[in-house]
Amino acid sequence: TKARAALDAMVKALGGDAWLNLKSERREGRVAAFFQGKPSGITSEFYEYHVWPDLDRIVFTKHRDVVQIYKGNVGTEITYKGKAPLPAEQVEDFLRRRNHSIETVVKVWLKNPNTILLYEGQHLAARHLAEQVTVISPDNDSVTILMDIQNHLPLTRDFEWRDPLYKDMNRESEEYDDYHTVDGIPTPFTVTRFKNDDMTRQNFLFRAAYNETFPPDTFDVEATNRKIKK
Numbered sequence: 001t002k003a004r005a006a007l008d009a010m011v012k013a014l015g016g017d018a019w020l021n022l023k024s025e026r027r028e029g030r031v032a033a034f035f036q037g038k039p040s041g042i043t044s045e046f047y048e049y050h051v052w053p054d055l056d057r058i059v060f061t062k063h064r065d066v067v068q069i070y071k072g073n074v075g076t077e078i079t080y081k082g083k084a085p086l087p088a089e090q091v092e093d094f095l096r097r098r099n100h101s102i103e104t105v106v107k108v109w110l111k112n113p114n115t116i117l118l119y120e121g122q123h124l125a126a127r128h129l130a131e132q133v134t135v136i137s138p139d140n141d142s143v144t145i146l147m148d149i150q151n152h153l154p155l156t157r158d159f160e161w162r163d164p165l166y167k168d169m170n171r172e173s174e175e176y177d178d179y180h181t182v183d184g185i186p187t188p189f190t191v192t193r194f195k196n197d198d199m200t201r202q203n204f205l206f207r208a209a210y211n212e213t214f215p216p217d218t219f220d221v222e223a224t225n226r227k228i229k230k
Contacts, residue, residue, distance in 0.1 A: 003118060003119035003133045003135075004117055006119065006131045006133050006152075007106070007110065007133055007135075009147070009152040010145070013186065014153065014154075014185065015184055015185045015186065018185060019185055020107070023210075024049070024052075024211055024212055025050045025208070025209075026047070026049050026050075026208065027046075027048040027050075027207075028047050028048075028205065028207050028208070029045070029046060029204050029205040029207075030044070030203075030206070031043065031045075031046050031201055031203050031204075032201065033201050034198070034199045034200055034202070036198055044061060045061060045062055046058060046059065046060055046203070047064065049214055049218055051219070052103065053104075053108075054070070054072050054073075054098070055070070055218075055219045056069070056070040056094075056219075057070075065079065065228055067228070068086060070095075070098075075090065076221045078221065078224045078225050078228055079228065080228055080229060082225060083221055096161060097172070100143050100157070100159040100172075101157070102145060102154055102157055105143050109137050109143075112137070115135060115136065115137055116135075117133060117135055118133065118135075118136070119131075119132075120132040120133065120134060120144075122149065123146060125156045126177060128148050128149070128150075128155055129148075129149045129150075130146035130147055130149055130155050130156075131146070131147050131149055132146050133147070143157060143158070143159045144156075144157070144158040144159070145157050153176070153179055154176050155175065155177075156176070157176075158172070158173045159172055160172075171195070171196055171197070172195055173193070173194040173197075174191055174192070174193050174194075175192040175193075175194070176188035176190075176191055177190040177191075177192070182207075182208045185210055187208045188205075189204065189205040189208075190203070190204055
């Protein structure tokens with residue numbers, strides 16, 4: 001089908017088997033936060049470590065003294081005050097993005113024979129002509145990906161979710177720009193996040209690396225807690 005061909009071309013553009021078999025990812029950069037689409041004035045350096053499928057460590061500030069670790073579905077923050085569970089809403093937000101990531105869609109959803117693919121033609125995305133494909137999981141969850149028609153790299157990724165309290169639908173999007181090839185993997189050095197069309201944050205990478213071996217205690221909450229100066 002056209003949808004499958006477009007997604008296959010995207011995977012190939014991202015590095016093919018090298019991307020599919022990535023062991024680990026490290027990203028360093030600066031994040032800027034926005035409120036109601038306007039800069040909030042809050043910026044921070046960040047260092048992200050990711051091991052597929054469900055290990056994540058995010059370190060904030062130059063002194064690297066604010067650490068968030070996600071193991072499976074559990075999120076913990078470690079600071080000079082010690083360790084504490086992250087707020088449930090923040091953990092849900094993080095897990096929702098991880099569960100709707102392009103990585104999860106390709107590596108998990110597409111492997112299920114009951115997943116439905118819809119080819120939705122050509123559209124404009126971030127001033128580029130793009131092919132649009134929506135992937136619908138067997139439990140009726142969906143992700144829409146727009147891929148550059150020329151180089152097949154992802155330009156945007158959208159999904160919707162229902163607010164458990166207010167019952168209205170929320171739309172979350174990520175826009176990918178400024179691709180650089182790192183270790184054979186095209187990597188967007190600018191990622192902009194939107195919620196209901198309002199910009200919420202923008203990540204600017206300084207550097208990225210793949211398939212590094214992280215220290216064994218990278219995702220260990222107790223070890224991290226011992227290391228941070230109290």
